[in-house]
Amino acid sequence: MGTRGREIVSKDAVELVKLFNKALADEWLAYYQYWIGSLVVKGPMRPEVQVELKAHAGEELRHADMLAERIIQLGGVPILDPNSFQVEANCKYLTPKDFSVKKILAQNISGEQCAIVTYNKLLQRLKESSDYISFNMIRKILEDEVMHEQELEDFVNDLS
Ligand SMILES: [Fe+2]
Numbered sequence: 109m110g111t112r113g114r115e116i117v118s119k120d121a122v123e124l125v126k127l128f129n130k131a132l133a134d135e136w137l138a139y140y141q142y143w144i145g146s147l148v149v150k151g152p153m154r155p156e157v158q159v160e161l162k163a164h165a166g167e168e169l170r171h172a173d174m175l176a177e178r179i180i181q182l183g184g185v186p187i188l189d190p191n192s193f194q195v196e197a198n199c200k201y202l203t204p205k206d207f208s209v210k211k212i213l214a215q216n217i218s219g220e221q222c223a224i225v226t227y228n229k230l231l232q233r234l235k236e237s238s239d240y241i242s243f244n245m246i247r248k249i250l251e252d253e254v255m256h257e258q259e260l261e262d263f264v265n266d267l268s
């Protein structure tokens with residue numbers, strides 16, 4: 109981002125970089141949660157669930173990419189050390205212990221619900237800023253998370 113582009117968001121940039129780095133940590137953990145879940149999951153509708161979990165994993169990684177790009181545009185540095193993910197994240201990583209479809213889906217639904225609350229708060233915060241580019245980016249991510257929750261809940265309904 110050039111001089112004028114940065115100028116219009118400069119008073120917010122430092123705080124936004126902090127908030128976006130926390131979201132970036134969430135997205136990496138969400139990516140891993142889906143990715144590892146898609147591999148270990150067992151039980152009814154396994155192939156269909158796997159496809160869905162892999163698709164969501166890809167979207168979480170895309171969110172991480174969007175956030176990291178925006179952090180750089182704002183003059184910040186994306187988290188460099190994966191050890192910081194667990195410390196900075198808003199949402200907890202839930203280690204899969206029970207690999208049943210039902211339990212894996214439940215863990216991912218809980219992750220999505222935390223993501224929806226987090227991004228909704230972030231959107232409220234961005235309403236007060238003049239950074240419409242970030243506002244639009246977070247709105248788009250929130251839309252995806254809302255869709256993810258619904259798609260997982262549809263699976264739970266199909267299974268019961
Ligand atoms: Fe995401």
Ligand SMILES: [Fe+2]
Pocket residue numbers: 138164168220223252253256
């Ligand atoms: Fe998601």
